[in-house]
Amino acid sequence: MNEQFGKVAVLFGGASAEREISLMSGRAVLAALQEVGVDAHAFDPAERDLQVLKDEGFDRVFIALHGRGGEDGTVQGALELMGIPYTGSGVMASALAMDKWRTKMVWQACGLPTPRYAVLEADTDWDAVVAELGLPIFVKPAHEGSSMGATKVTEAAHLQAAWELAARYDSLVIAEEFIVGEELTAPFLEDRALPLVRIVAPGGKYDYHNKYFADDTRYDCPCGLPAEQEAALQAMVLKSARVLGCRGWGRVDLMLTADGRPYLLEINTAPGMTGHSLVPMSARVAGLSFGELCLAILAGARLG
Incomplete structure (x- = not known):
């Protein structure tokens, strides 16, 4: 038994519009943590009161919730009040990153490129x-x-x-x-930028179905960009997360025009961890197995 993390709750499911994807992410994370000996347990906030986490003595939480109620600072705030360390960004950064409008205003104020x-x-x-x-x-x-x-x-x-x-x-x-160009996504783990992933969706339509259920969406990782250009984009991505106050891990989506101009689209502070998900794909190219990625994210759990 891997005892360094204590009793761990994997939060997944929830009541947001992204419940279906969260269930897929959470089950994958739970299985990976249990496989490496972590005392990990499933916890669906839509079915159990969060106070149970405190009552049952959980030592830390892996947040695999997506969307509102899980990625927007509300769960993070509840865990702060209970004194239970959790993965990912804190209350303020989670709430800000979930709001695409205010995220764009912060990026613009910091001189970072984002579509009008x-x-x-x-x-x-x-x-x-x-x-x-x-x-x-x-x-x-x-x-x-x-x-x-x-x-x-x-x-x-x-x-x-x-x-x-x-x-x-x-x-x-x-x-x-609407920015015409290549769609890229850039995961990060703590202060480390992971390899970029190039997304080539059928008909250029990277929608809900093509994100999670289609098998003909192509993901290129390595992304094929020159090393110097990829490094510059990774540095920009780390800055875009830092100015929002994000921490732990996440994923930034961006577009790259034919003449090499990048545009930041949005940031995800609790990205998908499904079979089609992009953070695990990038991590593999960086030398991290899915289990190692989950452990690294869990190791970053904190308060405040």
């Missing part, structure tokens, strides 16, 4: 948004992940319908300039 955007509301002048951002436009809820409620809009007449779809998921909706 507009906040959409019921009385928005749709034609003005198109005039400002051009077409296509990417419309998405500000607080959802896994492409939930997101739409690529290619005609101005479809913009309102895209907003209505996104508004079902979130009261805050943003329209974002």
Whole structure:
């Protein structure tokens, strides 16, 4: 038995729109930790009160929850109050990173490149948004992940319908300039940037299905970029996480135009750990097995 971590709860499931993916992530993490001798137990906050963690003497928590209620600082705050160390970013950084609009404002303030955007509301002048951002436009809820409620809009007449779809998921909706180029994702583990992954989705559509269930989405890792260019992007990614206050581990999604200009899209502070997930793929190229990755993340659990 691996006793250095004590009694560990793997939080997964939850009540967010990303519950299905969280169940897949959590089960994979739980099995990996148990396989290397960690006293790890499944814990679904949708089915049990968090106070049970304190009552049953858990020493630390591995957060494999995705979306609201797990990745937005709320669970982190509860664990802080109970004094139980947890993986990933703290309360403030989790809440900030979950909010795509405010994340972009921080990045812009720090001189980091991110696509131009507009906040959409019921009385928005749709034609003005198109005039400002051009077409296509990417419309998405500000607080959802896994492409939930997101739409690529290619005609101005479809913009309102895209907003209505996104508004079902979130009261805050943003329209974002559509960047044409290569889609990359950049995982990090503590202060170490892991190898970038290039994503080539069928028809260029990296949506919910193609992220988690399609077998014809291609992932290139190593990504094929020159070493110097990849290192520069990794440095930018680490800075983008640092200015938000993120810690532990995470993943930053970005676009790279044909002329080499990068654009930060969003950051995930509790990324997927499923069979299709990109952090484990990158970690393998860096020499870390899935079990070693889980242990490294767990070792970084902390308070405050």
